[in-house]
Amino acid sequence: MGKIQIGGILQFRDLALIQVLGLPQSAAVATLLRALGDRGIPAQAVVQCQESGGRYALAFTVAEVHREEARAIVEELARRGGACEVTVRSPVGMVAVFGPHFRDRPAIAGTMFSALVAAEVEVLAISTSISTVAGVVVAEEMDRAVAILRATFELP
Secondary structure, eight states: OOOBSSEEEEEEEEEEEEEEESSSSSHHHHHHHHHHTTTOOOOEOOOOOOOOGOOEEEEEEEEEHHHHHHHHHHHHHHHHHSSEEEEEEEEEEEEEEOTGGGGGHHHHHHHHHHHHHHTTTTOOEEOOOOOOEEEEGGGGGHHHHHHHHHHHBBOO
8 A cells, every 4th residue: 555645744833732631621621721812822732531530631732932821821720620730841843744534534643643653753642633633742853753754645
């Protein structure tokens, strides 16, 4: 089987990854994201899931320039909301592959992350959409991650 055709590779650099564990309810996630938005801080690659025990986990990236303000907002809201833990990892980047109809092509995510893991690139978070599969990696690994994806997929 040949390489999978994709539309291209996206790179987002100078990001910080913020993770909140143990949020008591999904409404707390909405409050947190609204507070960031009200301060003009866009959250990217947002992923929420329910943990065991009925609590929620949230992970997202913000531009590095917003890291400390975002951290302060998140820590305050997490403290008031009863969250268990807030972590910030920085600097990070996000590398993504895109193309049409990814939802109908199940091998893309597996191919992407298998290639990164085989090259020992640690993926800190994953986000997908109907046309994009993205992974957050430490900043120092961005160039290598992009090179791996260029070698893995067929580009236009």
